Amino acid sequence: MATYSRIVGTGSYLPEKVLTNAALEQMVDTSDAWIRERTGIEQRHVVEDGEHTVDLAEKASRRAMDAAGVKPGEIDLIVVATTTADQVFPSTACLLQSRLDIHGCPAFDVQAVCTGFVYALSVADKFVQTGTSKCALVVGAETFSRIIDWTDRNTCVLFGDGAGAVVVKADQNPGILSTHLHADGDYAKLLHVPSGVSNNYSAVQEGRAYVEMDGSDVFKMAVRTLGAIVDETLEANGMQRGDIDWLVPHQANIRIIQATAKKLRMPLDKVVITVAKHGNTSAASIPLALDSAVRAGDIKAGDMLLMEGFGGGFTWGSALIKY
Ligand code: UT7
Numbered sequence: 534m535a536t537y538s539r540i541v542g543t544g545s546y547l548p549e550k551v552l553t554n555a556a557l558e559q560m561v562d563t564s565d566a567w568i569r570e571r572t573g574i575e576q577r578h579v580v581e582d583g584e585h586t587v588d589l590a591e592k593a594s595r596r597a598m599d600a601a602g603v604k605p606g607e608i609d610l611i612v613v614a615t616t617t618a619d620q621v622f623p624s625t626a627c628l629l630q631s632r633l634d635i636h637g638c639p640a641f642d643v644q645a646v647c648t649g650f651v652y653a654l655s656v657a658d659k660f661v662q663t664g665t666s667k668c669a670l671v672v673g674a675e676t677f678s679r680i681i682d683w684t685d686r687n688t689c690v691l692f693g694d695g696a697g698a699v700v701v702k703a704d705q706n707p708g709i710l711s712t713h714l715h716a717d718g719d720y721a722k723l724l725h726v727p728s729g730v731s732n733n734y735s736a737v738q739e740g741r742a743y744v745e746m747d748g749s750d751v752f753k754m755a756v757r758t759l760g761a762i763v764d765e766t767l768e769a770n771g772m773q774r775g776d777i778d779w780l781v782p783h784q785a786n787i788r789i790i791q792a793t794a795k796k797l798r799m800p801l802d803k804v805v806i807t808v809a810k811h812g813n814t815s816a817a818s819i820p821l822a823l824d825s826a827v828r829a830g831d832i833k834a835g836d837m838l839l840m841e842g843f844g845g846g847f848t849w850g851s852a853l854i855k856y
Contacts, residue, residue: 537708538661538669538701540856542601545697545824546592547578547811554690561686568690573787577693577812579678585619587628589696590674593820594633600827601700603668605633608700610669611640612657614649614816616845617676618642621730625674633670645716646724647783647844649673649816650697651852654840655712658852661703672698673816680726682743691785692744693812697820710853711769713762720754720847723747755789755843760796762841766851772837774798779832783842784808784818793841805831815844832856 553576554565568574580589590613598605613626620628626640645652650673660666674696683689701709724746728736736742759782767774774797782790784807794804805826807818814821819840826832834856841851 536662536664536703537706538658539704539706539708540699540854541702542597542599542603542700543698543820543824543827544593544596544598544600545695545821546589546596547695547821548580548584548589550579550581551576552579557690560683561689563686563690571788572691573808574690574812575809578695580676580694586615586617586625586674586676587619587632589676589694590625590629590672590698591632593674593696593698594629594670594672597670597698597700603700605635607668608633608635608670609638610657610660610666611635611638612643612653612669612671614643614645614653614673615675616644616646616649616815617679629672645844645848646846647785647813647815647818648842648846648848648850649844650819651712651840651842651850652714652848654699654701654709654852655714655850657701658709658712661701667703669701670698671701672696673818673820675815675817677744677813677815680742680744682741685743687748688744688746691813693814695811695814695817695821697817697824699820699823707855710855711766712850712852713765713769714850715762716846716848718846723754724751724845724847752786752789754847755785756792758847758849759789759793759841759843762849762851763793763796763839766839766853770853776837777839778803778836779826779838780804781819781823781826781838781840783844784811784822785813785843797839
């Protein structure tokens with residue numbers, strides 16, 4: 534009998550410090566009205582000095598493990614999706630493993646920017662399907678505020694910090710029905726941080742390794758690509774649009790989310806929308822949205838969920854899940 538993976542617990546965490554649109558009006562030439570109208574964002578959470586990606590990941594993970602009723606010792610795989618790792622190495626997953634007092638199981642990071650959580654979930658799903666893992670912790674955690682130029686109004690109004698996590702267990706019933714991952718590196722320059730350890734390291738040393746984005750080109754590609762992946766996902770599962778109970782999208786821009794909902798002919802009350810409260814938290818945004826809808830009692834056992842994300846690379850992906 535086939536083995537599936539099932540999400541058995543969710544958790545999330547947002548740092549306490551809130552940065553409102555009104556506060557941003559004091560920092561750059563922008564307005565609350567522009568940000569709300571063009572993005573749907575009202576506020577974002579940002580870390581304090583000394584607060585790191587692993588801190589957010591730990592809090593979200595503990596909440597997910599509590600919700601799942603799983604003890605740290607039962608976790609046999611840790612996959613963390615992040616673009617904003619605390620250190621060059623060890624991976625954030627290894628730092629998290631130590632925090633959780635888990636020892637010996639594989640732990641590694643996945644880097645696919647805003648699609649990171651879908652990539653990480655897909656990897657964990659494969660470990661479970663092959664019998665390599667029975668109980669995996671999958672996390673999306675970011676401190677994007679550290680790679681934002683807070684004087685650039687094109688990017689600084691968009692992003693925030695946060696973490697979300699799920700516990701995934703082996704089960705004879707589905708579960709994760711399918712995952713679909715894609716990338717095309719030819720688009721790297723439309724959305725990137727053009728510096729790192731082995732290239733333009735001086736920018737890192739001088740604290741100016743910042744996100745650069747051609748927003749309107751990214752917007753158009755995101756809408757087109759996410760529309761196509763909806764079709765791909767439904768077709769792979771022999772499903773119709775009406776079979777989906779909830780769309781759980783990456784939270785980058787309300788207008789991108791609305792376009793995907795329209796493609797699915799889904800009313801917006803069947804779409805999990807949290808972008809207003811935390812902006813684009815990259816790899817954290819899908820598990821943050823999932824956890825908020827689960828805790829609100831909106832997403833219930835047996836519901837059919839479609840997760841989708843798009844981000845730097847470009848990368849894009851989806852997951853069809855019977856919750
Ligand atoms: O996570 C995955 C990757 N990221 C995304 O998916 C983000 C994709 N892109 C977007 O969400 C949108 O393109 C933005 C929100 C970034 C921009 O919205 P837009 O409707 O595409 O605006 P635009 O780039 O066409 O700019 C319109 C105007 C420009 O002024 P001019 O040239 O028309 O005079 C910008 O300079 O808005 C200006 N502008 C701003 N004005 C006030 C850009 N940023 C701001 C700002 N406040 N923060």
